[in-house]
Amino acid sequence: MTGKQHYDESSFRVLKGLEPVRERPGMYTRTDSPAHIIQEVIDNAADEALGGFAKKIHVTLHLDGSLSVADDGRGIPVGLHPEERVPVVVLAFTRLHAGGKFDKRDGNGAYAFSGGLHGVGVAVTNALSTRVEVEVRRDGKIHRIEFSEGGEKVSAIAVLGDCGRQSGTRVRVWPDGKYFEAPRVPQGELERLLRSKAVLLPGVSVRLDIEQAGGAALTKTWSYPEGLAGYLREQAGDIEAVAPLYTGEKYAGKDDPAYAPGEGAAWALAWFEHTVPSESFVNLIPTVAGGTHESGLRAGVFDAVKSFIEHHALLPRGVKLQQEDVCGRMSFVLSARLLDPQFQGQVKEKLNSREAVKLVSSMIRDPFEIWLNNHVEAGRAIAELSIRQALARQKSAQKVEKRKTSGVAVLPGKLSDCESEDLADNELFLVEGDSAGGSAKMARNKETQAILPLRGKVQNSWEIDPDRLLANAEIHDIAVALGVDAHAAGSAPDLAGLRYGKVVIMSDADVDGAHIQTLLLTLFFRHFPELITRGHIYVAQPPLYRVDVPAQGKKRPARRLYALDDGELAAIRDRLEKEGFKPDAIEVGRFKGLGEMNPDQLRETTMDPATRRVLPVQVRADALDETKRMFTLLMGKGEASGRRAWMEEKGDSVEADI
Numbered sequence: 333m334t335g336k337q338h339y340d341e342s343s344f345r346v347l348k349g350l351e352p353v354r355e356r357p358g359m360y361t362r363t364d365s366p367a368h369i370i371q372e373v374i375d376n377a378a379d380e381a382l383g384g385f386a387k388k389i390h391v392t393l394h395l396d397g398s399l400s401v402a403d404d405g406r407g408i409p410v411g412l413h414p415e416e417r418v419p420v421v422v423l424a425f426t427r428l429h430a431g432g433k434f435d436k437r438d439g440n441g442a443y444a445f446s447g448g449l450h451g452v453g454v455a456v457t458n459a460l461s462t463r464v465e466v467e468v469r470r471d472g473k474i475h476r477i478e479f480s481e482g483g484e485k486v487s488a489i490a491v492l493g494d495c496g497r498q499s500g501t502r503v504r505v506w507p508d509g510k511y512f513e514a515p516r517v518p519q520g521e522l523e524r525l526l527r528s529k530a531v532l533l534p535g536v537s538v539r540l541d542i543e544q545a546g547g548a549a550l551t552k553t554w555s556y557p558e559g560l561a562g563y564l565r566e567q568a569g570d571i572e573a574v575a576p577l578y579t580g581e582k583y584a585g586k587d588d589p590a591y592a593p594g595e596g597a598a599w600a601l602a603w604f605e606h607t608v609p610s611e612s613f614v615n616l617i618p619t620v621a622g623g624t625h626e627s628g629l630r631a632g633v634f635d636a637v638k639s640f641i642e643h644h645a646l647l648p649r650g651v652k653l654q655q656e657d658v659c660g661r662m663s664f665v666l667s668a669r670l671l672d673p674q675f676q677g678q679v680k681e682k683l684n685s686r687e688a689v690k691l692v693s694s695m696i697r698d699p700f701e702i703w704l705n706n707h708v709e710a711g712r713a714i715a716e717l718s719i720r721q722a723l724a725r726q727k728s729a730q731k732v733e734k735r736k737t738s739g740v741a742v743l744p745g746k747l748s749d750c751e752s753e754d755l756a757d758n759e760l761f762l763v764e765g766d767s768a769g770g771s772a773k774m775a776r777n778k779e780t781q782a783i784l785p786l787r788g789k790v791q792n793s794w795e796i797d798p799d800r801l802l803a804n805a806e807i808h809d810i811a812v813a814l815g816v817d818a819h820a821a822g823s824a825p826d827l828a829g830l831r832y833g834k835v836v837i838m839s840d841a842d843v844d845g846a847h848i849q850t851l852l853l854t855l856f857f858r859h860f861p862e863l864i865t866r867g868h869i870y871v872a873q874p875p876l877y878r879v880d881v882p883a884q885g886k887k888r889p890a891r892r893l894y895a896l897d898d899g900e901l902a903a904i905r906d907r908l909e910k911e912g913f914k915p916d917a918i919e920v921g922r923f924k925g926l927g928e929m930n931p932d933q934l935r936e937t938t939m940d941p942a943t944r945r946v947l948p949v950q951v952r953a954d955a956l957d958e959t960k961r962m963f964t965l966l967m968g969k970g971e972a973s974g975r976r977a978w979m980e981e982k983g984d985s986v987e988a989d990i
């Protein structure tokens with residue numbers, strides 16, 4: 333360090349109010365367009381409808397680019413909060429983590445199920461808008477309040493008049509263009525969102541008015557009395573399903589020992605020869621990146637179809653059915669309801685709650701099997717399609733197998749190989765250390781997961797000549813296990829012999845682990861770049877902490893949560909505290925390394941595709957040169973001085989590897 337920068341008490345900043353949102357909008361919302369900050373407002377209207385309090389959601393796209401969202405729900409309370417002595421509506425729009433959706437478990441909360449849970453939503457909307465107007469009808473009066481300058485200026489609450497017995501909330505938002513790449517909400521995205529709310533809330537009328545210059549507004553309305561099935565039919569268009577659609581729903585009852593009353597799912601499924609897009613939701617929030625509820629659906633469907641096929645003895649000899657064979661041609665609309673869903677981030681695109689796998693699979697499995705047995709024709713058609721898929725898969729795997737056995741390389745002795753030959757399913761875990769390798773061996777699914785333990789650190793291969801690469805024993809083992817040829821690398825990358833579709837780097841969540849990751853990524857990027865550009869490489873994200881939460885009354889059994897890092901741990905503690913847990917009632921343990929996890933924990937958090945967290949490694953095609961420069965700077969031998977300069981400039985923005 334040059335020592336020029338000063339660092340004293342005055343360089344310490346505490347961000348107040350909505351400042352953190354404006355400083356780092358990307359942490360709280362999507363910044364490609366204001367669509368997500370509008371979704372927060374729509375989600376709140378939908379939560380009122382989900383609770384049975386609202387029958388209408390009405391959105392207007394104004395000419396000046398602002399949007400209004402109106403509902404006929406209960407109206408946001410306007411009176412003073414008993415402790416904060418500030419009107420509740422002001423808290424909702426100006427304080428992070430203020431909301432009416434936290435206390436759910438005692439059954440006395442204002443909302444049972446809701447998409448909202450963090451109490452962050454509309455405060456973010458406000459922070460990133462030049463102006464927000466809120467009109468509340470409640471207790472016989474129409475109230476109005478205005479926020480401006482990103483929520484910094486708040487008007488007094490004005491009473492505009494009487495409204496009799498009417499109630500509801502109307503919020504108009506003027507997004508601040510400077511925070512978004514595109515200043516307007518894409519109309520298509522807005523329509524998709526509103527349509528999905530209509531699908532999931534049969535009986536609620538959803539309407540969009542688009543104001544036109546000098547003319548009457550264009551109006552669109554959505555209503556799906558048939559719910560999910562109607563939606564799936566609409567998605568399929570002219571494509572015909574191989575069997576009639578199957579719809580159902582199931583929710584836990586009062587005496588269910590494993591789930592809170594009302595938790596469960598509704599679904600519509602169909603099988604097609606061609607691809608028809610699927611969609612899933614959790615408490616009405618679209619989960620475009622899927623998640624654990626989708627994994628549960630697939631698991632339950634697979635079990636039911638497998639059991640139907642066994643029962644009717646439909647499986648030809650030598651065919652082994654996998655989940656992908658059954659679910660690969662299935663399209664679905666899934667709407668899961670969870671009391672306490674955990675999403676990946678505030679944008680909520682992916683569900684992370686591990687218990688959702690079991691919840692959804694157990695809800696769908698039996699009803700679907702009964703349906704199959706009552707509709708044997710349909711069951712046979714689905715079975716035939718699945719078996720055809722399995723045969724096609726096995727045939728292509730045989731081809732690869734033939735090529736493979738003609739090679740001369742002998743697989744390394746410490747590799748625990750998997751049974752599947754299918755690149756679509758099988759994965760190789762490169763595991764740091766023998767002891768973690770042992771746990772991983774016990775935790776794996778033998779059919780699709782192979783383990784290669786690595787001893788110590790792999791050599792830095794940035795400057796090794798391709799001809800001499802395999803002289804290093806560790807690198808030799810990795811290349812042979814993977815089935816990629818080092819000599820071909822660089823000149824004509826050849827992945828024809830590749831033995832696994834996914835390669836997962838699994839190292840401890842500490843500095844050494846990060847170093848091992850870097851060394852392996854260096855090896856792949858330098859010598860087998862195609863593995864990266866074609867999306868074969870992944871990095872496991874083992875948790876650093878486990879959090880044991882005791883049972884809460886009869887409704888909620890004890891739970892175990894995991895946190896990736898200190899940030900996630902703080903967020904979990906925060907939430908649990910708001911749910912009424914005393915800090916000392918919660919037990920937090922820190923994993924010192926992968927080896928400390930027992931096989932069950934390792935499976936759940938890091939290996940089971942349904943519940944694990946892994947990061948795909950990607951390099952955009954247009955960033956290849958830049959990435960190469962960076963690698964050379966950080967891993968190259970003659971670069972010590974450049975490296976030092978880089979660290980002096982950027983050292984503050986990266987974590988130190990010391």
Ligand SMILES: Nc1ncnc2c1ncn2[C@@H]1O[C@H](COP(=O)(O)OP(=O)(O)OP(=O)(O)O)[C@@H](O)[C@H]1O
Nearest residue numbers: 376408424431432433448449450451452453454501
């Ligand atoms: N249209 C509405 N009708 C009634 N109450 C509302 C409405 N909009 C907001 N609220 C109240 O304001 C609170 C704060 O809303 P906000 O969007 O900030 O958070 P949230 O919905 O609780 O959680 P999340 O951050 O996950 O969206 C809500 O919990 C609810 O009590």
